[in-house]
Amino acid sequence: MRTGTGAGMPQRGAVGAEERIRAAAVRLWSERGFHGVGIRELAEEAGLSSATLYHYMGTKEDLLADVMSRGLRRLVLAAERVTQQRAGAGPRMNALVQLHVLTHALRPRETRVVDGELRALSGDRRGGVMSLRDEYERYWRATIDEGRASGAFRVEAPGMARLALLEMCTGVARWYDPGGPMALSEVALGHAQLASRVLGAEELELVDEVDWCRGLVGEIWSGPGGG
Amino acid sequence: MRTGTGAGMPQRGAVGAEERIRAAAVRLWSERGFHGVGIRELAEEAGLSSATLYHYMGTKEDLLADVMSRGLRRLVLAAERVTQQRAGAGPRMNALVQLHVLTHALRPRETRVVDGELRALSGDRRGGVMSLRDEYERYWRATIDEGRASGAFRVEAPGMARLALLEMCTGVARWYDPGGPMALSEVALGHAQLASRVLGAEELELVDEVDWCRGLVGEIWSGPGGG
The missing domain is CATH 1.10.10.60 (Homeodomain-like)
Structure with a gap:
């Protein structure tokens, strides 16, 4: 090209x-x-x-698969970066949640297509997009598993907790209003705190990762096409 | 008629x-x-x-406003029933969460339209649907406020917690698979437990409201048109 x-x-x-x-x-x-x-x-x-x-x-379906795959690869890339740079389940989960919230609030259009149109795909295209989505969720899954193994998290049904957390954080794109009363950093940190509660890790020291994650989103989402 | x-x-x-x-x-x-x-x-x-x-x-927009309003009136009716029949913030929140999860899992098509199409409406129709949605959320808001006032809930940002909980529970309609490994009662009770964590009410005794809520959903959603 x-x-x-x-x-x-x-x-x-x-x-x-x-x-x-x-x-x-x-x-x-x-x-x-x-x-x-x-x-x-x-x-x-x-x-x-x-x-x-x-x-x-x-076709239109080819284009959708392309758009969704590029969005998901960007999410995966950012999660990979968090995993490399934040050690321990608590700090990593804290950063993953803030990253997810910031990505959804800062890129609401792209993430709406990524999160909302899977049912429009079929066959191999659907399979390809689903395995990228699974790849992203694997960072969350591994972090929750690690936290349970070390005793940092106390959660009985880790699969359900992961899905509940992802829905909770994805939901920010549906209600967050940049002109509204809540600052985005407040929303991101607030969700990290709620996530630590969901995972039974209330003693977790919350670290403000907003600026770092904002930079990551800017770097990964602003270039052309993402992969 | x-x-x-x-x-x-x-x-x-x-x-x-x-x-x-x-x-x-x-x-x-x-x-x-x-x-x-x-x-x-x-x-x-x-x-x-x-x-x-x-x-x-x-028009198509009239029809959408009608469908959304009827769905929301059913949600309001069910939340009203919970509020009348469950005393105290803990037991009421527990039932509201289970009701919301069960409604979304048992009526995924209706709730998908109710939750997902607000942006398609404009003007008075949008305003009417939004005030019904606010009416439903008011049951959640009042219950959280009551729990904070009595000391049953410990939550710093109650508005954000309410939105996070609603998104988490609504999300069940997006991932729950009736043929999958998790039983619906497990999902409903599991979300009630996660909600009690989010609200800082871990000592809360969880009550299984699945059968009662299932009956309520059946009664309120199966008749014609809902008001």
Whole structure:
């Protein structure tokens, strides 16, 4: 694939077109859902013909699988970074929760598509996206298991606790309002505290990871396409 | 409005048509979202012409507001019943959580539309649905406030805890699989336990309200239209 034509210039060629298509898809799907947007509208939003869009991205389902996979790879990449840089189940879970909350609050459109459109996929595409989602959740699972093994966490049904925590933190994207009364850092730290309660780790010293996670989200989500 | 023509007979007339339209809307919208289904498909699914559908239900947005309002009134009715029949913040919160989880697991299609389509509404219709949602959440808010006042709950940010709990419990509809390894009663009780942790009420004696809540959901959600 050719790269863009330089800083400050509109992107041209395959990479520019693909980026524009993915950005258009995220914009429209996050507003009206995968089934609510036709291929012609997607092409129009990206400033291309339907035939050009098809040439670059294949069917609408191909494009959805591509968008969801890229989003999930970014989530995985960030979770991997947390796991490398934060030792011990408590500090790692604390950072994973703050990262998840910040990602969902700062990238609500991308995460809405990633979290909400799995049912629109079928067959291999669905399988591929599900295994990336499992890969992300494995960081949570491993951290909870480690905390139970060390005695840092006391939780009877770790699988259910993991799902409950993920839903709780993902939910921030549904209710958080950047213009509302709660600061995002307060929401992220507040959820880390609730997570420590859910995991029976109340003695856990909460560390403010908001700035670090914000930097990570900025670095991982702002570049083109993510993998 | 006329009532149905008798037990065992297909419903006819206005009530039968309206019921069929709402059922068709819930089926299709829960699969493909509000924006993913046209008025003609809705009419076809209900076995009516578009003109007849319009005659009974107005625009697609009118129909969505009607479906969402009916679902929310059922949630409110059930929460009201819990509040009347369970005294004290601990036992009431315990029952509210189990009720919410069971409602979302047993009525995933209706609750998916109720929880997921607010952004599709605008103006007065949105306002009406939002105030019904607030009415439902007020039972949770009042119970948390009561628990804090009595010392039964220890929670610093009660508004955030309420939202986090609602998202956690609503999320059950997204991952719970009736054919999967976890029994629904286990999920409901497990979430009540996690909620008591979130609210800092670990000493709370958990009561199994699954059968009672199941009966309540059956009673309130199976009759026609809910108000």
